[in-house]
Amino acid sequence: MxxxxxxxxxxxxxxxxxxxxxxxxxxxxxxxxxxxxPPPFGQSSSSNEVRGGAIVTRNKVRETLRLFQAVSRKLxxxxxxxxxxxxxxxxxxxxxxxxxxxxxxKYVNVGKQILGxxxxxxxxxxxxxxxxxLMIGLxxxxxxxxxxxxxxxxxxATSIVASGGYADALDNSNSLxxxxxxxxxxNTEKEPEDQKLERGNLxxxxxxxxxxxxxxxxxxxxxxxxxxxxxYDGLYLVEKCWQxxxxxxxxxxxxxxxxxxxxxxxxxxxxxxxKKFQVREGICVDDISxxxxxxxxxxxxxxxxxxxxxxxxxxxxxxxxxCRPLPLLGCSCxxxxxxxxxxxxxxxNRGGIxxxxxxxxxxxxxxxxxxxxxxxxxPSCHNRVSQHGIKFQLEIFKTKSRGxxxxxxxxxPSGNFICQYIGELLEEKEAEARAGNDEYLFDIGNNYNDxxxxxxxxxxxxxxxxxx
Numbered sequence: 369m370x371x372x373x374x375x376x377x378x379x380x381x382x383x384x385x386x387x388x389x390x391x392x393x394x395x396x397x398x399x400x401x402x403x404x405x406p407p408p409f410g411q412s413s414s415s416n417e418v419r420g421g422a423i424v425t426r427n428k429v430r431e432t433l434r435l436f437q438a439v440s441r442k443l444x445x446x447x448x449x450x451x452x453x454x455x456x457x458x459x460x461x462x463x464x465x466x467x468x469x470x471x472x473x474k475y476v477n478v479g480k481q482i483l484g485x486x487x488x489x490x491x492x493x494x495x496x497x498x499x500x501x502l503m504i505g506l507x508x509x510x511x512x513x514x515x516x517x518x519x520x521x522x523x524x525a526t527s528i529v530a531s532g533g534y535a536d537a538l539d540n541s542n543s544l545x546x547x548x549x550x551x552x553x554x555n556t557e558k559e560p561e562d563q564k565l566e567r568g569n570l571x572x573x574x575x576x577x578x579x580x581x582x583x584x585x586x587x588x589x590x591x592x593x594x595x596x597x598x599x600y601d602g603l604y605l606v607e608k609c610w611q612x613x614x615x616x617x618x619x620x621x622x623x624x625x626x627x628x629x630x631x632x633x634x635x636x637x638x639x640x641x642x643k644k645f646q647v648r649e650g651i652c653v654d655d656i657s658x659x660x661x662x663x664x665x666x667x668x669x670x671x672x673x674x675x676x677x678x679x680x681x682x683x684x685x686x687x688x689x690x691c692r693p694l695p696l697l698g699c700s701c702x703x704x705x706x707x708x709x710x711x712x713x714x715x716x717n718r719g720g721i722x723x724x725x726x727x728x729x730x731x732x733x734x735x736x737x738x739x740x741x742x743x744x745x746x747p748s749c750h751n752r753v754s755q756h757g758i759k760f761q762l763e764i765f766k767t768k769s770r771g772x773x774x775x776x777x778x779x780x781p782s783g784n785f786i787c788q789y790i791g792e793l794l795e796e797k798e799a800e801a802r803a804g805n806d807e808y809l810f811d812i813g814n815n816y817n818d819x820x821x822x823x824x825x826x827x828x829x830x831x832x833x834x835x836x
Contacts, residue, residue, distance in 0.1 A: 429488035429504050432474050433495075436503060437782040439465040441730045448725050462497040469503060477505025481517030481526050484581050484603065491602040491632050494779055495585075496595065498529070506600060507585055514549055514568025524580050525571040525606070528625075529598065531587025541627075544584060544604065547614070548572070548621030560616040569621045576606040581628060597779045602631040648763070656764060657681045662757055669766040676764055676772055686792040698742030704749045705739060713739050713751055727753045728783035754785045762787065 443461035469475065477486055486505050493506075501507040507527040509515045515527045530546055551563040563569060575582055581603035589596050604625040614620035650670035657665050660683050667676045687693065699705060699712045708719045716737040724730050727750070739751045747756075760778045767773055780786065794802070799809050 426488045428476050432469065432476050432503055433500060435474055436465050436469055436500060439468055441724055441728055441783055445724045445730045462499055466499040466503060475503050483517065483519060483524060483526055489600065491600055492634050493600045495598040496781060501585060501598065506583065512549065512568065514571060516568055516571030522574045523571045524578060525568065525575040525582045527583035527585060529585045529587055544625045546623045546625060548623065551618055551620060560618050562619040563621050572606055572623045573609050576609050579605060581605060582625065584625065599634060601634060603628045663761060665762050665764065667764040671766045671768055674766060682790065685790050688793060691793060695740065695742050698740060699745060701745045705745050705751045713737055713743065721751045723750050723753050725750050727785065728781060754788065758787050760786065
């Protein structure tokens with residue numbers, strides 16, 4: 369059985385194969401996502417921009433984010449191993465990962481602060497750590513909600529993070545009421561006071577006068593309260609500014625921002641809309657899996673009246689009579705897999721379990737061996753990820769010009785398993801005889817190679833990581 373392990377780099381998507389004990393045949397498929405952003409303030413729109421002496425492209429931003437995620441997962445795995453052995457845990461592995469990337473010169477857009485769109489960063493990009501915003505030049509304040517730059521003798525706002533820390537009104541999809549900074553209003557032992565028209569507050573007021581676009585990043589907390597997601601919502605204009613009597617009877621600044629038209633709509637807005645009306649707009653099939661998945665997979669079409677083509681949903685590979693894959697010899701780890709030398713599955717994975725305890729892939733590899741039916745380890749073994757099925761709410765959706773696609777309204781952390789990509793194994797002659805076109809045919813073999821991952825696994829030597 370072939371599994372698809374998707375490595376979402378917040379901005380785009382690529383995929384990775386996962387092989388369980390009984391599997392033998394790899395299949396690959398790639399998804400590409402692109403959006404159009406308004407041009408930077410005072411500049412022309414371009415996919416290649418010179419920043420800090422280097423050309424910043426979409427690929428450079430994606431590379432930086434992927435390297436950060438790879439190192440973060442490696443550090444987390446080391447933390448988990450230390451905790452298991454009774455060692456001291458590293459609290460902020462995200463900051464440690466960012467430090468490593470800075471040392472090897474992987475930050476992008478590091479020159480002068482940018483007004484308007486940031487080269488290589490797309491509207492709708494998702495981030496799980498504030499430091500990611502800093503690394504790509506989207507928002508350079510690691511804690512402050514308002515970032516700004518001196519421009520033409522004034523300080524102007526470049527970006528804001530609206531995450532509900534203050535009483536920000538986040539409900540309207542295309543408008544935002546943002547509360548200014550300062551005044552000792554939140555989490556401080558200092559005496560509250562009126563907010564002043566200085567620093568970020570002054571920058572937003574000047575942006576109202578100058579009409580320069582401001583980048584808005586919206587933050588939201590997960591349902592369990594254990595994590596936070598940041599979504600780049602695009603460019604906004606400051607339309608109004610006023611003072612308001614806030615907490616502790618102190619004056620706070622309020623700013624009304626409106627989203628600039630013509631930018632891509634975001635998935636979280638569709639999700640909020642569906643929750644409000646209790647049903648996903650445009651649903652034409654409630655569950656294409658017919659109950660075969662634990663989470664229903666609906667089909668959505670807001671373009672026309674077409675429904676997805678008829679097909680049989682399967683949950684395991686279909687092999688011809690001439691092909692009978694033999695199960696591989698399983699491991700004998702009755703208490704779970706952890707010993708990189710004695711566990712045969714860890715040995716197949718080049719001496720280590722490929723997942724961390726959160727079920728995320730740690731190190732990018734073209735093939736990953738999971739524990740299978742022949743293994744003696746329990747179902748709770750953290751080398752059993754894909755076999756537990758889908759964990760995210762997926763949907764089939766109709767596009768305007770590219771047929772049907774697969775997406776999710778959930779935020780999917782980098783390195784998490786998405787779903788199985790399976791089908792029927794055919795010889796070439798049989799495949800050509802059956803199909804009028806090759807849209808859903810993929811050549812497969814044991815010489816799988818994907819240079820997309822080149823360099824990720826050897827980004828930083830283990831010795832470097834363990835010293836931090």
